[in-house]
Amino acid sequence: MAVLLVLLYTPLQAQKVFDFNDRCKQAYHEIIQLKLNSGQQLLNTEKAQHPNNLIPYFLENYIDFFTLFFNEDPAEYKKRLPNRETRLELMGEGPENSPFLLFTRSAIHFQWAAVRIKFGNNWDAGWEFRRSYLQVKNNLQSFPDFAPNGLYAGAMQVAAGTIPDGYKWLSSLLGINGSIKKGMSRLNTFLQGKDEWSTLFHDEAVFYYCYLKFYIENDKPGVFHFIDEQRLDVVNHHLFAYLATNLNLNSQHAEKAEQIILGRNISAAYLVTPVWDMEMGYARLHRLDPSAAQYLERFIADFKGTFYVKDVLQKLSWHYYLQGDDAKARAYRQKVLTSGSTYSEADKQAQKEAATSQWPNKLLLQARLLNDGGYYRQALALLHGKNTGSFSLAEEKLEFAYRAGRLYDDLENDSVAMLFYKQAIDLGENRKEHFAARAALQTGFIFEKRGDKQTAIQWFQRCMAMKDHDFKNSLDQRAKSGIARCNNE
Numbered sequence: 001m002a003v004l005l006v007l008l009y010t011p012l013q014a015q016k017v018f019d020f021n022d023r024c025k026q027a028y029h030e031i032i033q034l035k036l037n038s039g040q041q042l043l044n045t046e047k048a049q050h051p052n053n054l055i056p057y058f059l060e061n062y063i064d065f066f067t068l069f070f071n072e073d074p075a076e077y078k079k080r081l082p083n084r085e086t087r088l089e090l091m092g093e094g095p096e097n098s099p100f101l102l103f104t105r106s107a108i109h110f111q112w113a114a115v116r117i118k119f120g121n122n123w124d125a126g127w128e129f130r131r132s133y134l135q136v137k138n139n140l141q142s143f144p145d146f147a148p149n150g151l152y153a154g155a156m157q158v159a160a161g162t163i164p165d166g167y168k169w170l171s172s173l174l175g176i177n178g179s180i181k182k183g184m185s186r187l188n189t190f191l192q193g194k195d196e197w198s199t200l201f202h203d204e205a206v207f208y209y210c211y212l213k214f215y216i217e218n219d220k221p222g223v224f225h226f227i228d229e230q231r232l233d234v235v236n237h238h239l240f241a242y243l244a245t246n247l248n249l250n251s252q253h254a255e256k257a258e259q260i261i262l263g264r265n266i267s268a269a270y271l272v273t274p275v276w277d278m279e280m281g282y283a284r285l286h287r288l289d290p291s292a293a294q295y296l297e298r299f300i301a302d303f304k305g306t307f308y309v310k311d312v313l314q315k316l317s318w319h320y321y322l323q324g325d326d327a328k329a330r331a332y333r334q335k336v337l338t339s340g341s342t343y344s345e346a347d348k349q350a351q352k353e354a355a356t357s358q359w360p361n362k363l364l365l366q367a368r369l370l371n372d373g374g375y376y377r378q379a380l381a382l383l384h385g386k387n388t389g390s391f392s393l394a395e396e397k398l399e400f401a402y403r404a405g406r407l408y409d410d411l412e413n414d415s416v417a418m419l420f421y422k423q424a425i426d427l428g429e430n431r432k433e434h435f436a437a438r439a440a441l442q443t444g445f446i447f448e449k450r451g452d453k454q455t456a457i458q459w460f461q462r463c464m465a466m467k468d469h470d471f472k473n474s475l476d477q478r479a480k481s482g483i484a485r486c487n488n489e
Contacts, residue, residue, distance in 0.1 A: 014052045015052065015095065016052050016053075016054050016090075016093045016094050016095070017052055017053055017054065017094070017095065018053075018054050018055055018058075018094050018095070018098050018100035018101070018104070019050065019053045019055060020055050020100075020200070021046075021050075021053075021055075023042055023045065023046050024042075024043075024046060024053070024055045024056060024059065025200060026042055027039045027040075027042035027043050027046070027056070027059055028059055028062070028200065029203075030042065031059060031062045031063055031066070032062070032203050032204060032237075032239055033203075033236065033237045033238055033239060033270075034066060034238035034239050034242075034270050034271040035238075035269045035270055035271075036063050036066060036067065036270075036271050037269065038269060039059070039062075039063065040060070040063060043056040043059055043060060054090055054091060054093070054094050054100075054104070055100075057086075057087050057090050057091075058087065058091065058100075058104045058107070058108070060083070060087070061083070061084075061087055061107070061108050061111055062111070064080045064083055064084075064111075064115075065111040065112075065114070065115060066239075066271060067080070067271065068080060068115045068118065068119075069114055069115055069118060070271060070273040070275055071271075071273055071274070071275075071303075071304060071305065072118050072119070072303070072304060072305020072306065072307060073304040073305065074119075074304065074305075075304070076304075077115070077119055084108065084112055087108055088105055088108055088109075091104040091105045091108065092105070099139060099142070099143035099146035099148075099149075102135045102136065102138055102139040102142070103135075103136065103139055103146065103148055103149065103152075105131075105135050106131075106132045106133075106135035106136040106139065106152055107132070107152060109128045109129070109131045109132035109135065110128070110129070110132040110152055110156070112125075112128045113125045113126075113128035113129040113132060116128060117343070118305065118307055118343075120306070120341055120343050129156065132152065132156065133153075133156045133160075136149055136152045136153045136156070137153065140153060146197070147190055147193045147195055147197045147198045147201075148190070148197050148198075148201050150186040150187065150189055150190040151187070151190050151201055151204065151205050151208070153183075153186055154182075154183045154184065154185070154186030154187035154189075154190065154208075155183065155187065155208045155212065156183070157178055157179055157182055157183030157186065158178070158179075158180050158183030158184055158187070158212045158216055159178070159183075159212075159216075160178030160183075179484075179489060180216055180217070180481060180484045180485065180489060181484075181488060181489055183212075184209075184212065184213070184216075184217065187205060187208065187209050187212070188209075190205050191205050191206070191209060203237070203239070203240070206230065206232065206240075206243075207239060207240075207243055209226075210223050210226065210227065210243055210247065211243070211247075213226070214247055214250070214251070215478070215481075216481045217481070217485065218445065218448075218478070218481065218482065218485070220247075220251050223247060223251075224247075224251070227243075227244060227247075232244065234260050234263070234264065235263055235264055235265050236264075236265045238264065238265075238270045238271065241260055241261075241264045242275070244257075244260050245257045245260045245261055245279050246279065248260065249279060249282055249283060249286075251374075252371070252372060252373060252374035252410065253374050254282070254283045254286035254287060254372075254373035254374055254375075255283075255287075255373070255374065257279060257282075257283045258280065258283040258284070261276055261279060261280050261283065274298070274299045274302040274303040275299075275303075277295045277296070277298045277299040277302070278295070278296065278299040278303075278308065278312055280295045281293070281294075281295035281296035281299060281312070281315070282296075282315070283373070285315055285318075285319060285369060285373075286369055286370065286372055286373025286374070286375070287370070287373055287375060288322070288366060288369060288370065290319075290323065292315075292319055293316060293319050293320070296312050296315060296316050296319070297316065299312055300312060300313065300316070300339075306340045306341035306343065306347075307340075307341065307343060307344055307347070308340070308344060308346060308347060309339050309340025309341070309347070310336045310339065310340040310341070310342070310346075310347040310350035310351055310354075311340075311344070311346040311347050311349075311350045313332050313333075313335050313336045313339060313340070313350065314332075314333070314336055314349075314350035314353060314354065316328075316332040317329045317330075317332035317333040317336070317354075318360070318365060318369075320332065321359060321360075321362070321365075322362060322365065322366065329359075333353075333354045334354070336350050336351060336353075336354035337351065337354050337355065345470075345471045345473065345474050348470075349470050349471065352470070361391065361393075361396050361399070363382055363383070363386075364391075364396060364399050364400060364403060366379075366382055367379040367380075367382045367383055367403050367407075368399075368403060370382070371403065371406060371407055371410070374410075376407055376410050376411050377411075379403075379407055380404075380407045380408075380411070383400070383403065383404055383407070386400065387400075388400055388401055388423065388427070394427070394431075395431070395433055397427055398424060398427040398428040398431065398433060398435050398436070399433070399435055401420050401421075401423040401424035401427055401435070401439075402420070402421070402424040402428075402435035402436075402438060402439050404420040405417045405418070405419075405420030405421040405423070405424060405439060405442070406442065408420065409421075409442055409446070414446050414450075417442070417446070418443055418446060420439075421439035421440070421442060421443050422439075422443075424436055424439040425439050425440055425462075429466060431469070432468065432469055432470060433469065433470060434469050434470040434471040434472075434475060436466060436469070437463050437466045437469050437471075437472075437475050438463075438471075438475060440459050440460075440462045440463035440466070440479075441459070441460065441463040441475055441478055441479055441482070443459045444456045444457075444458075444459035444460040444462075444463065444479065444482050445482070447459060448482060448485070448486060453486040453487075454486075456482065456486050457482075457483050457486050457487070460479040460480075460482040460483045460486075461479070461483070463475060463476070463479040464476050464479045464480065
């Protein structure tokens with residue numbers, strides 16, 4: 001009897017739950033728009049009122065993810081890293097009959113994988129990625145009807161299907177059977193879903209889908225059609241504004257990127273990040289606008305991270321070099337050697353250039369910047385009347401051939417483009433510059449666009465066969481994606 005009375009009067013620990021209630025949904029929507037403070041306030045209220053609800057702790061990982069991914073502050077990383085283990089343990093206390101038990105853990109690992117890459121911890125990132133994949137794979141088996149499984153499983157399947165040779169260790173480590181076709185199909189299915197969870201996580205899926213469609217499927221027109229068709233809010237939804245800005249910059253639409261940056265809601269409610277200054281600086285530089293420097297210099301002053309720091313410093317050195325301010329050009333080039341990291345291929349390239357005493361040919365540099373911004377006719381006008389014989393150095397002849405080919409390619413004059421691309425390959429196939437490999441890749445794209453898949457594959461293979469050149473891993477990944485598309489894999 002005494003034992004029974006003790007049991008009756010001993011409060012049992014309340015069961016932890018995954019309750020994605022309306023307040024949590026609202027918090028998630030705030031966070032995914034990068035309104036992190038208002039999202040955190042909602043989560044604080046939820047934690048106070050429902051202390052056994054695990055969803056607020058799960059959503060706090062999104063706040064850490066966005067903060068660290070965009071701003072890369074080492075002090076913030078040190079402060080927030082312990083949250084990872086705490087949250088994973090918390091999620092493990094949830095009910096085993098809930099699909100959120102493994103889904104939340106998978107998402108936390110996925111987000112930390114991306115953060116680890118930003119801080120140069122590629123080995124740890126690989127393990128995070130593997131855990132994320134295995135957990136969502138198990139969740140698919142246990143809860144096949146839980147739609148959000150398709151979001152992460154699809155994205156990871158696509159990514160694993162394109163791991164370049166330089167990262168083969170990661171492929172074997174992960175044990176993932178990658179497939180672009182199957183992964184994109186999963187993401188497509190998720191995006192078309194109308195159930196509660198497909199609707200909730202739709203914006204997040206759009207973000208992954210657009211990047212994968214752009215870089216892996218190489219369907220740039222399709223991406224921008226999708227963005228327009230979905231009527232993505234690039235004014236009040238800062239994650240979409242970043243997505244659209246970044247993709248437009250990387251698709252040679254600098255003017256459009258600038259419009260998006262200037263048009264976004266600048267309320268103090270959004271995450272403050274120097275990334276906007278970097279993007280605006282690039283957009284302005286691509287039209288040779290002198291105001292580019294103020295944005296790039298402000299980025300360097302405010303940014304605490306290392307990704308793209310060398311690249312931005314290189315762009316500043318180019319800017320002052322073209323302006324005729326040799327002292328500032330040399331000073332920024334010197335800073336490239338001592339600042340930032342070489343985690344990205346753009347930063348590696350900036351470091352390599354800074355270590356030389358050679359400066360780019362001014363005419364070719366102007367043409368490149370204009371070309372990269374989408375100002376094709378202005379760039380072509382600079383090169384009018386020139387040929388490889390107009391340049392004395394072997395690397396300048398090579399760059400001219402590639403640049404002329406790329407400009408005609410961008411203006412959809414494929415036949416002339418391929419003549420210049422062939423010239424670039426002949427001149428540079430055994431050199432360290434990336435122009436020959438890129439010319440082979442672009443030639444593959446032309447044949448793929450024409451529907452001649454076999455010839456396209458041959459050019460993609462030729463791109464991959466070129467050894468020890470700049471941007472080797474990223475160009476190989478794009479060529480490998482091209483082969484997979486042509487083989488319908």
